[in-house]
Structures are given as C-alpha cells and as structure tokens.
Amino acid sequence: MLMTAESHDKSVSMRTNESSSRDIFIPEDRKMVHGGGKAHVVAKNFSIYYGDFEAVKKVNADILSKYVTAIIGPSGCGKSTFLRAINRMNDLIPACHTSGTLMFDGDDIYGKNTDEVLLRKKIGMVFQKPNPFPKSIFDNIAYGPRLHGINDRKTLVEIVEKSLRKAALWDEVSDRLDKNALGLSGGQQQRLCVARALAVEPEILLLDEPTSALDPKSTAKIEDLIEELRGSYTIMIVTHNMQQASRVSDYTMFFYEGVLVEYAPTKQLFTNPKDQMTEDYITGRFS
Numbered sequence: 001m002l003m004t005a006e007s008h009d010k011s012v013s014m015r016t017n018e019s020s021s022r023d024i025f026i027p028e029d030r031k032m033v034h035g036g037g038k039a040h041v042v043a044k045n046f047s048i049y050y051g052d053f054e055a056v057k058k059v060n061a062d063i064l065s066k067y068v069t070a071i072i073g074p075s076g077c078g079k080s081t082f083l084r085a086i087n088r089m090n091d092l093i094p095a096c097h098t099s100g101t102l103m104f105d106g107d108d109i110y111g112k113n114t115d116e117v118l119l120r121k122k123i124g125m126v127f128q129k130p131n132p133f134p135k136s137i138f139d140n141i142a143y144g145p146r147l148h149g150i151n152d153r154k155t156l157v158e159i160v161e162k163s164l165r166k167a168a169l170w171d172e173v174s175d176r177l178d179k180n181a182l183g184l185s186g187g188q189q190q191r192l193c194v195a196r197a198l199a200v201e202p203e204i205l206l207l208d209e210p211t212s213a214l215d216p217k218s219t220a221k222i223e224d225l226i227e228e229l230r231g232s233y234t235i236m237i238v239t240h241n242m243q244q245a246s247r248v249s250d251y252t253m254f255f256y257e258g259v260l261v262e263y264a265p266t267k268q269l270f271t272n273p274k275d276q277m278t279e280d281y282i283t284g285r286f287s
C-alpha cells in the first residue's frame with residue numbers, strides 16, 4: 001500500500017476507534033505530534049536483493065517526519081533488511097544490492113554522490129544487542145562528534161551531558177563518566193547506545209528490535225524514551241512485539257515475505273486492518 005504525505009491528513013483523520021475484540025493495548029491518549037508529517041524517507045518501487053533473492057519487494061511508501069513508525073511481520077519478512085537500507089548498513093553485505101529509489105530529504109540514498117558517513121550521521125541506528133565500545137561512558141558518546149571533527153573538550157562535555165540527558169541516563173551515570181561502559185547493565189547500555197546515536201544530532205533514529213535482549217523494566221524505560229523523543233526525531237522501530245508496536249508507534253508497516261502488505265496509522269492497522277493477511281497476523285493466526 002502506498003502511504004504518501006498527501007494522503008497523510010486524510011488517513012490520520014480516518015475513524016480509528018472501532019471496537020475490537022483483539023487483545024492489543026492501544027493508548028487512547030495517543031496524539032499525533034505537531035510539526036511533523038513531511039515525507040522524510042520515500043521509497044519508490046524499492047527492492048533489496050541478496051544475490052538473486054529479492055528480500056524486500058518493490059516497496060512504495062513515505063515515512064513521515066517526527067512520527068514513530070513501527071515495522072512488524074513474521075521472521076524473515078524483510079523488516080531489518082528494509083530498516084538497514086535506510087542508512088545503507090546493508091552495504092556491508094557484498095551480495096546485497098537494490099533497485100528502485102529510496103530518498104532521504106529529497107536526495108537519493110543510493111545515489112553516486114551520497115556520502116555514507118554523513119548519511120549515517122543524519123540517520124543513526126541502535127541494534128538488537130547493546131553494543132557499547134569497550135571505552136569509557138564519556139568516550140562512547142564523544143566518539144561520533146570527534147569523528148566529525150569536534151575536539152574541543154568543553155563542547156564535548158556539553159554534548160555528552162545533553163545526549164545522556166536525552167537518553168534518560170544522565171542521572172544514573174553522571175558520577176562515573178570515566179568508567180568503562182561495559183560495566184553498565186544491559187538496559188543502561190542500550191540507553192547509552194541511544195545517547196551515542198543522538199550525540200551527532202541525527203534526524204532519524206532506526207531501532208532494530210531495541211528491547212528484545214532486555215528485561216521488562218529496561219524495556220519500559222526504552223519505550224518511555226521513545227515517547228520522549230517522539231516529535232523531535234523521525235523514529236523507525238522493528239519489533240516482534242505487537243503490543244510494543246501499538247504502544248509506541250503512530251504508524252505501522254506490516255511486511256510479509258518482503259511485501260509491504262499494509263501501512264496505516266497504528267490504531268487503524270490494529271483495530272481495522274484492510275488486508276486479510278494483516279488481520280490474520282495481528283490476531284495470531286500465524287507468526
């Protein structure tokens with residue numbers, strides 16, 4: 001399904017409060033944020049291949065700025081492949097190639113002139129397993145800014161504090177910034193990874209199953225953090241957890257076997273899916 005910025009106003013105003021017997025928790029107070037809504041990433045007939053295998057098939061979609069978009073679907077349906085294409089992480093896989101176009105802010109992500117380092121500065125990523133560098137907490141956060149030429153100590157100190165505050169970690173680590181980040185708990189390490197991504201002032205945050213390795217308390221903290229960041233960043237989150245998708249996102253994309261089957265406001269997709277396949281998936285008829 002094609003969701004475009006033009007159809008956005010229409011779709012958010014669609015009826016989304018149909019009664020549902022499905023056991024999906026959808027906060028009643030979820031409001032659409034202000035100031036967002038432009039097409040931040042645009043996919044046009046965009047396919048991703050591993051060798052001859054088309055893992056993601058001719059996706060047409062606008063990802064709207066400053067909203068949270070969840071990507072759901074059964075294992076192997078292409079969620080991570082699609083997410084990783086947005087900041088060209090798939091380039092690291094030699095057999096991986098694409099067709100069609102994927103645009104970020106009007107520029108072709110796969111264009112000849114695209115600077116991948118700059119692209120990844122603007123489009124940060126957090127992975128399933130927390131992956132702090134074996135360095136101090138300070139140096140983890142300062143790594144990206146230093147890479148982009150910021151070496152002034154006072155500026156770095158400010159960036160580190162600001163990023164850790166945004167990631168809701170400052171209060172827990174402000175007295176041990178010089179300690180090794182690997183000494184933090186898994187949940188703290190994941191928030192550190194969010195802080196590290198935020199330190200270079202990205203526009204988009206890609207979260208690939210960011211809570212699947214975390215306990216429920218740390219998961220709740222990451223979900224709270226997504227809520228805090230909502231409206232300031234365009235956020236895309238791959239998740240296997242439909243409750244989580246319904247809690248944290250404004251829009252949801254449902255993929256099946258590489259095809260974007262349905263893309264709609266989250267509430268609508270979970271309460272009134274248009275496609276039978278979506279209905280079957282969200283009601284647990286297959287997983």
Ligand SMILES: Nc1ncnc2c1ncn2[C@@H]1O[C@H](COP(=O)(O)OP(=O)(O)OP(=O)(O)O)[C@@H](O)[C@H]1O
Binds near residue numbers: 050074075077078093
């Ligand atoms: N490096 C790779 N080389 C070859 N095929 C791959 C590679 N990575 C993924 N695939 C294949 O591409 C398809 C999509 O995989 P992908 O990891 O994107 O799915 P997913 O929906 O994220 O799955 P999961 O929920 O299990 O993480 C699968 O068939 C997978 O086997």
